Amino acid sequence: MGFGGIGTSGLILLVVLALLLFGPNKLPELGRAVGRTFREFKNGARDLMSEEEPRGGNPSSPVRGSGDADRTADKRTTDQP
Template sequence: MLNGIGAPGIILLVILALLLFGPNKLPELGRAVGRTFREFKEGTRDMIANSEPEVKSEAPAPAAQKAPVSLEKRLPE
C-alpha cells in the first residue's frame, strides 16, 4: 500500500496529520484506527468461522455412486 508513496510522501503525510490534528490528538486517533482494524478483523474471522460449518455439514456422496478410480477424469497438470 505504501510502496508507491516513498519516503518524501510519508514525511509529507505525517506533517499534514500534525497540522490537522495536532500532536496531542494523534495518539488518540491512532488508537481509534487500531481498534477499528481489530474489530474488522474479528468480524471477518467470525463470518468465515460461521460459514465453514455449512460447507462441512454436507453429506458425502454414497460409495455406490462414485466412479472407480480408473474411470475418474483427471485434470492436466
C-alpha cells in the same frame, strides 16, 4: 519505495500534514481509534469465515442459521479465546 507506491517523501509529507491538522495531542487518540477499528474488522471477518467453514456430518441435513441462539442450542463452542 514503500507503502504502496507513496515513497518516503510522500509519507513524511502525510505525517507533517496530519500533525498540522490534528495536533500532537490528538494523534495518539486517532491512532488508538484506527487500531480498534481494524481489530474489530479483523474479528468480524474471522467470525464470518468460521461460520462459513463446512461442518462435518450428513451433507443432506438442513443448514442451521448463524445466530447466537443456534450456537447455544448446538452446544459446540467454535469461538477461540
